[in-house]
Amino acid sequence: MPTLKIDGVEVTVPAQTTIIEAAERLGIEIPRYCYHPGLSVVGQCRMCQVEVERMPKLAIACNTPVADGMVVSTRSPKVEKARRAVLEFYLLNHPLDCPICDKGGECPLQDYTLAYGPGESRSVEEKIQRVKHKVLGPHIVFDAERCILCTRCVRFCHEIPKTGELGVFSRGDQSEINLFPGKVLDNAYSGNVIDLCPVGALTSRQYRFQSRPWDLVRHTESVCPLCSNGCNVVLDVRHRQRGEELLRIRPRENPAVNRWWMCDEGRFTFTYLHDPARLRVPTWREDGPRGEMAYDDLLLRVARAIRRVVEAHGPEAVGCIASSWQANEELFLVRRFFREILGTPHLDFRVRPVQFQPSDASEDGILRRTDKTANSRGARDLDLRPGPGGLDAAGMITAAAEGRLKALFVFEEDLVRAFPDGPLREALGRLDLLVASSLFPTETTALAHAVLPALGFAEKEGSFTNFQGRIQKIRRALTPHVASRSLPEALRELALNLGRDLGGIEPEQVWAAIGERPGPYQGIAWKDIGDLGLLPEES
Amino acid sequence: MISDETKKRFDALVKRYPEKRSGLIPILHEVQAEVGYLSPEAIAWVAAYLTLSPADVMSVASFYDMLHLEPVGKHMIYVCQNLTCSLLGAEPLIRHLEDRLGIRMGETTPDGLISLKRMECLASCGTAPAIQIDGIFYERVTPQKLDELLEKLRNGRLRGSRA
Amino acid sequence: MAFEKILTRYQDVPNYTGTIDEYIAQGGYQALPKALREFQPADLVETVKRSGLRGRGGAGFPCGVKWGFIPKDSPRPKYLVCNCDESEPGTFKDRMLIEEEPHQLIEGIVISSYAIGCHLAFIYCRGEFVSGAQVLERALREAYGRGFLGRNILGSGFELDVHVHRGAGAYICGEETGLLESLEGKRGQPRMKPPFPAISGLYRSPTVVNNVETLSNIPHIVLRGAEWYASIGPPKSAGPRLFSVSGHVERPGNYELPMSITLRELIFDHAGGIPNGRRLKAVIPGGSSAPVLTEQHLDVGMDFESLAAAGSMGGSGGVIVMDDTVCMVRVGEIVSRFYHHESCGQCTQCREGTAWLHKVLRRIEHGQGRKEDLDVLLDMCDNMKGKTICVLSDAAAMPIESYLAHFREEFEIHIRERTCPFEGRGAF
Ligand SMILES: Cc1cc2nc3c(=O)[nH]c(=O)nc-3n(C[C@H](O)[C@H](O)[C@H](O)COP(=O)(O)O)c2cc1C
Ligand code: SF4
Ligand code: SF4
Ligand code: SF4
Ligand code: FES
Ligand code: FES
Numbered sequence A: 001m002p003t004l005k006i007d008g009v010e011v012t013v014p015a016q017t018t019i020i021e022a023a024e025r026l027g028i029e030i031p032r033y034c035y036h037p038g039l040s041v042v043g044q045c046r047m048c049q050v051e052v053e054r055m056p057k058l059a060i061a062c063n064t065p066v067a068d069g070m071v072v073s074t075r076s077p078k079v080e081k082a083r084r085a086v087l088e089f090y091l092l093n094h095p096l097d098c099p100i101c102d103k104g105g106e107c108p109l110q111d112y113t114l115a116y117g118p119g120e121s122r123s124v125e126e127k128i129q130r131v132k133h134k135v136l137g138p139h140i141v142f143d144a145e146r147c148i149l150c151t152r153c154v155r156f157c158h159e160i161p162k163t164g165e166l167g168v169f170s171r172g173d174q175s176e177i178n179l180f181p182g183k184v185l186d187n188a189y190s191g192n193v194i195d196l197c198p199v200g201a202l203t204s205r206q207y208r209f210q211s212r213p214w215d216l217v218r219h220t221e222s223v224c225p226l227c228s229n230g231c232n233v234v235l236d237v238r239h240r241q242r243g244e245e246l247l248r249i250r251p252r253e254n255p256a257v258n259r260w261w262m263c264d265e266g267r268f269t270f271t272y273l274h275d276p277a278r279l280r281v282p283t284w285r286e287d288g289p290r291g292e293m294a295y296d297d298l299l300l301r302v303a304r305a306i307r308r309v310v311e312a313h314g315p316e317a318v319g320c321i322a323s324s325w326q327a328n329e330e331l332f333l334v335r336r337f338f339r340e341i342l343g344t345p346h347l348d349f350r351v352r353p354v355q356f357q358p359s360d361a362s363e364d365g366i367l368r369r370t371d372k373t374a375n376s377r378g379a380r381d382l383d384l385r386p387g388p389g390g391l392d393a394a395g396m397i398t399a400a401a402e403g404r405l406k407a408l409f410v411f412e413e414d415l416v417r418a419f420p421d422g423p424l425r426e427a428l429g430r431l432d433l434l435v436a437s438s439l440f441p442t443e444t445t446a447l448a449h450a451v452l453p454a455l456g457f458a459e460k461e462g463s464f465t466n467f468q469g470r471i472q473k474i475r476r477a478l479t480p481h482v483a484s485r486s487l488p489e490a491l492r493e494l495a496l497n498l499g500r501d502l503g504g505i506e507p508e509q510v511w512a513a514i515g516e517r518p519g520p521y522q523g524i525a526w527k528d529i530g531d532l533g534l535l536p537e538e539s
Numbered sequence B: 001m002i003s004d005e006t007k008k009r010f011d012a013l014v015k016r017y018p019e020k021r022s023g024l025i026p027i028l029h030e031v032q033a034e035v036g037y038l039s040p041e042a043i044a045w046v047a048a049y050l051t052l053s054p055a056d057v058m059s060v061a062s063f064y065d066m067l068h069l070e071p072v073g074k075h076m077i078y079v080c081q082n083l084t085c086s087l088l089g090a091e092p093l094i095r096h097l098e099d100r101l102g103i104r105m106g107e108t109t110p111d112g113l114i115s116l117k118r119m120e121c122l123a124s125c126g127t128a129p130a131i132q133i134d135g136i137f138y139e140r141v142t143p144q145k146l147d148e149l150l151e152k153l154r155n156g157r158l159r160g161s162r163a
Numbered sequence C: 001m002a003f004e005k006i007l008t009r010y011q012d013v014p015n016y017t018g019t020i021d022e023y024i025a026q027g028g029y030q031a032l033p034k035a036l037r038e039f040q041p042a043d044l045v046e047t048v049k050r051s052g053l054r055g056r057g058g059a060g061f062p063c064g065v066k067w068g069f070i071p072k073d074s075p076r077p078k079y080l081v082c083n084c085d086e087s088e089p090g091t092f093k094d095r096m097l098i099e100e101e102p103h104q105l106i107e108g109i110v111i112s113s114y115a116i117g118c119h120l121a122f123i124y125c126r127g128e129f130v131s132g133a134q135v136l137e138r139a140l141r142e143a144y145g146r147g148f149l150g151r152n153i154l155g156s157g158f159e160l161d162v163h164v165h166r167g168a169g170a171y172i173c174g175e176e177t178g179l180l181e182s183l184e185g186k187r188g189q190p191r192m193k194p195p196f197p198a199i200s201g202l203y204r205s206p207t208v209v210n211n212v213e214t215l216s217n218i219p220h221i222v223l224r225g226a227e228w229y230a231s232i233g234p235p236k237s238a239g240p241r242l243f244s245v246s247g248h249v250e251r252p253g254n255y256e257l258p259m260s261i262t263l264r265e266l267i268f269d270h271a272g273g274i275p276n277g278r279r280l281k282a283v284i285p286g287g288s289s290a291p292v293l294t295e296q297h298l299d300v301g302m303d304f305e306s307l308a309a310a311g312s313m314g315g316s317g318g319v320i321v322m323d324d325t326v327c328m329v330r331v332g333e334i335v336s337r338f339y340h341h342e343s344c345g346q347c348t349q350c351r352e353g354t355a356w357l358h359k360v361l362r363r364i365e366h367g368q369g370r371k372e373d374l375d376v377l378l379d380m381c382d383n384m385k386g387k388t389i390c391v392l393s394d395a396a397a398m399p400i401e402s403y404l405a406h407f408r409e410e411f412e413i414h415i416r417e418r419t420c421p422f423e424g425r426g427a428f
Helices: A019-025 A077-092 A108-116 A152-159 A192-196 A264-268 A295-313 A328-342 A376-381 A393-401 A424-429 A443-447 A487-497 A507-516 B004-015 B020-035 B040-050 B054-061 B083-087 B090-101 B143-154 C020-025 C031-038 C041-051 C063-068 C093-100 C102-116 C130-145 C176-183 C212-224 C226-230 C263-270 C304-309 C328-342 C348-365 C373-384 C392-417
Strands: A003-006 A009-012 A049-052 A071-073 A140-142 A166-169 A176-179 A202-204 A216-223 A232-240 A243-251 A318-321 A407-411 A433-438 A450-453 A462-465 A471-474 B075-080 B114-119 B131-133 B136-138 C078-084 C118-125 C161-166 C207-211 C240-247 C253-258 C280-284 C318-323
Touching: A003 A019, A049 A077, A077 A108, A077 C348, A077 C373, A152 A166, A152 A192, A166 B054, A192 A202, A192 A243, A216 A471, A243 A264, A295 A318, A295 A407, A295 A433, A295 A450, A295 A487, A318 A328, A318 A393, A328 A376, A328 A407, A328 A462, A328 A487, A328 A507, A376 A462, A393 A424, A424 A443, A433 A443, B004 B020, B004 B040, B020 B040, B020 B054, B020 C161, B040 B054, B075 B090, B083 B090, B083 C240, B083 C318, B083 C328, B090 B114, B090 B143, B131 B143, B136 C130, C020 C102, C020 C130, C031 C102, C031 C212, C041 C063, C041 C102, C041 C212, C041 C226, C063 C102, C063 C207, C078 C102, C078 C176, C078 C212, C093 C102, C093 C130, C093 C212, C093 C240, C102 C118, C102 C130, C102 C161, C102 C207, C102 C212, C118 C130, C118 C176, C130 C161, C176 C207, C207 C212, C212 C226, C212 C240, C240 C263, C253 C263, C263 C280, C263 C318, C280 C328, C280 C392, C328 C348, C328 C392, C348 C373, C348 C392, C373 C392
Parallel strands: A003 A071, A318 A407, A407 A433, A433 A450, B075 B114, C078 C118, C078 C207, C118 C161, C240 C318
Antiparallel strands: A003 A009, A049 A071, A140 A202, A166 A176, A216 A232, A232 A243, A462 A471, B075 B131, B131 B136, C240 C253, C280 C318
């Protein structure tokens, strides 16, 4: 392995490593525009030039492999002049848009100009005028004046989704990024060009003008819940007068899961979290119409109803359908509550064909998976399945229809939608107790006696296990509604009402319990799950 | 849009090359000659023929001065504007052409007959100033000679190939 | 001084049209059988090395050395690509060679292909060479007909196909890797080097790119020997060279001469001097990318070394002569307009710098110059040189630097008087 010196510091890296990568290991960021580790190297922007001893010309760090004994300077006067020149050349035709540009505050052109750029413009030439606000597709708008022709967006479309919508048209300073006439940029991953664009040329139609980067109060690391791939993300949240608001989801690099990318569905589907139609307060319905009820009172009534059913028909008259939308910690507590505290074997989470192994598959060979929920793998690993003599989800519905099942808990699933054929309504109507949790009113909640508002993935702490088996943390980015409770809190209260102890409900405590049991997660503690997740077989 | 006969020629052409994409520019020349210019439909046809994305083909076509993405005249006059031709009278020649045709360089006569385009050195500097009409060189061009050429062009008596 | 014409000896044959029979009648296609019968490929590479032949396309790289870079053990096919993109302003010799003596080139291509183990070669003609390409196609058909191309050439077992491929109008496709991209059906954007084409060129395979004139020399070297060739001209610039002389001379045209000739001899003895009794003001000796020379340099030798020592370069052999009516700011405007128009646009410095140079020079020529402009121009040139994927950026900057070095006063007058002093005196 060659050893070289960068800015006086020695580093040893594998052969074939480029200078830009070697510098990264030392925490030295060499400015770059066209280079991106996930794309082919084109060496076009010339921003990353460094001085290498005994090389007559400056070298581009993004395409120069290291060599043993190499001495590199990223800050020599020659380098600084070359860098200043590149920035000066860029700014010749760059509009003075920063104050009104979505990228302002997180723009590599702005940042590098401040750090390395020319003080004043030496040009009196008129700037080239180009198209300013061209809608490229459902998610992206383009400002050609701001484009610095790094071609990252073009390479992305060619190399990752392989849809090739974008091209560089014309040549020289007439060059412009564009679509073929009549085409739109609407591949399933198009949003990534927003992150890739080092200037404000490609921006999000959704995020546009929503915020300035410095208004954001929090950048929370989490995981996308919209399919079993579990792409790592950052949730950008801003504090507003009417409360916190999730403004943007961005991918977070995880080489083993999503590299630098995420799909458009995961990126742009989140406004539901702020939808006024969401369920916010618990409701109860017995004989008359549904009414709001304080949480404690509601849980007392639910406990009473459970006790009645168990006393009259035994615990086998109670069933629970959990959900792969739920986090591992929730699932573990659900299982403990129903299997251990109540003692019923009727537990399942499978309400979609794709959840029966091995039907979850890659949708496109890129990231997207056919299981459109986050945590089927976690539910399987934690054994949210029928115990000995227990019924699966379909079986529980049949049993309810036949009057054998008297109480049913349904978490975050709309059974009416999941089992559209068959006498579902009648089955549910026959139950003595139907408890449903949900983000939104559904046909199932309409039939339920007790309805518990659920929390969205951005409102809870915990973990999902992606299809590979990688346990990945989700973190609370938004404070839940004051009237709501987390499911672990509700279950603990319910257990107390039944005179039982559910145990600790904080993630650390839940994992202490999970780790004690035999199974795929044995020996794992909450703190073992790092920023990039944990694959049990690797630990 | 492309005749079967032309397509057969393309099938033979791409076989010359180890990778068929190499046929792209020769094909674009011929399609342009057949269609008149590289319309979006023409580009899409070529893209489909070579299994490339239309944006890719457009990006290539737009790189080259002799491939036209907008409609052009039936005849194309290239005038060299580079150094030797300029030293020997290219600019007066250009003004003369513009006056005679009533259009500027880069434009097409309203009847769609003639387009004018400035070009860089045509490798004809020894006989400057030089122009090309439909691929044929005309050298040591004077305003008088130009008038004769335009006359012949209008009467269809100038041979040349747009491919 | 009388000099034996080699590449252009056909010019002394009356009514010569370059058909295969005419070519054979004056000794053509004798080198090919000799090469196939008497030489191993490696011997040919050695012979060309010893001949001292240097590339005529611009860089003057020793031809045999380049051939020697082709890896012998590579399992990939090898390609030879003849660079007939001839677009360097002031250069018009390759066009003459293909239109008037195409078989000399084809014979050179077959021998060179044999030397490097190539079985498929291309002649990349610039798009504007419509008739030149047709002449080559016809000549190729003739050569196939006589068994100089195709399977089992002259019974040697060696086989070769050659195709003509026309570009579509882009100077940058003369740069060898831009050419290869274009030949692969892409935008003619030069590639990063390394790898050089000899290692990874056309279709990622070992490839030699040689200029038309370079390859046209090969049959003569084979036939008459490396020593004979090396004895022509100065030791480091061996062999005849075609100089394309244009501009303000009595007899513009291509002159085949040894490179020991001086600039003065070329302009005044061969090209007949400056017309209309005017004085020489400036000469660009190697295509528009070459820095300008003036009267004081007239005795410089036209070999690669001497021109470099004089601060310019041999380049493409295009010699543009300008008399004392010429405004050097206008020359700068025209030359920079060219590079502005031709930059492929990948590299920031070149894409933006060529445009900026052009705009500033145009402004100065049109009386809108500012005092600061000249230093900004020089600094801009410095920022453009040695920092890009190919040397077009350097080629745009170097001439402008040289105009400022030799004619700074002229620029200052434009700025001071807010007008071009040459205007109204036949400024072009
Ligand atoms: C911008 C640029 C333009 C060039 N144009 C040509 C050209 O038109 N013809 C040519 O033979 N070489 C041209 N070259 C040189 C080629 O890159 C290459 O060096 C040459 O074809 C090699 O052949 P040779 O060794 O026989 O000279 C150009 C180089 C550059 C940088
Ligand atoms: S739009 Fe953005 S990403 Fe695309 S080339 Fe321009 S600057 Fe680069
Ligand atoms: S691929 Fe799946 S996990 Fe990744 S962003 Fe899309 S929906 Fe979310
Ligand atoms: S230097 Fe200019 S012409 Fe050469 S690759 Fe860079 S931008 Fe293109
Ligand atoms: S980052 Fe290296 S050239 Fe662009
Ligand atoms: S300058 Fe016009 S042909 Fe060369």
